[in-house]
Amino acid sequence: MLFDGDCGICTYFADLVKRIDRQSLFQVFPYQSFSEETLRPWGISHADCRQRLQVISRRGRVYRGAFAVNYFYYHYFPWSLLVILTYAFPVLLLLELVGYGLVARNRTLLSRWFGMKACGVQPSSAVRREDGPRNG
Numbered sequence: 001m002l003f004d005g006d007c008g009i010c011t012y013f014a015d016l017v018k019r020i021d022r023q024s025l026f027q028v029f030p031y032q033s034f035s036e037e038t039l040r041p042w043g044i045s046h047a048d049c050r051q052r053l054q055v056i057s058r059r060g061r062v063y064r065g066a067f068a069v070n071y072f073y074y075h076y077f078p079w080s081l082l083v084i085l086t087y088a089f090p091v092l093l094l095l096e097l098v099g100y101g102l103v104a105r106n107r108t109l110l111s112r113w114f115g116m117k118a119c120g121v122q123p124s125s126a127v128r129r130e131d132g133p134r135n136g
Contacts, residue, residue: 044056
């Protein structure tokens with residue numbers, strides 16, 4: 001799972017994922033930990049990661065945004081029931097997509113409102129991992 005490590009909302013969600021993921025099914029990293037070259041085999045760029053959450057499955061499929069959130073929650077009961085319900089009723093999925101988009105576009109402002117760090121790290125100061133994210 002690749003999130004924006006420079007975003008308070010994103011970092012909060014990543015910490016929540018780590019607490020929920022008791023089975024260690026997912027690895028969670030800020031995308032800034034990887035070079036764009038390292039992410040290229042999955043068709044992911046830093047620009048993609050700045051816009052929305054990215055999850056790479058064990059099979060190499062990439063889930064983005066709200067679909068990445070759903071992919072994660074689908075692996076944990078009772079959250080999986082909510083994900084199934086969301087896909088069973090397209091209006092719920094539409095609401096989720098709109099909500100995710102609103103939060104993603106306003107995350108800097110929301111981070112400030114909630115007293116979180118808000119996009120203060122410069123990209124050049126990020127540490128780069130060259131080994132790439134392991135699928136999961």
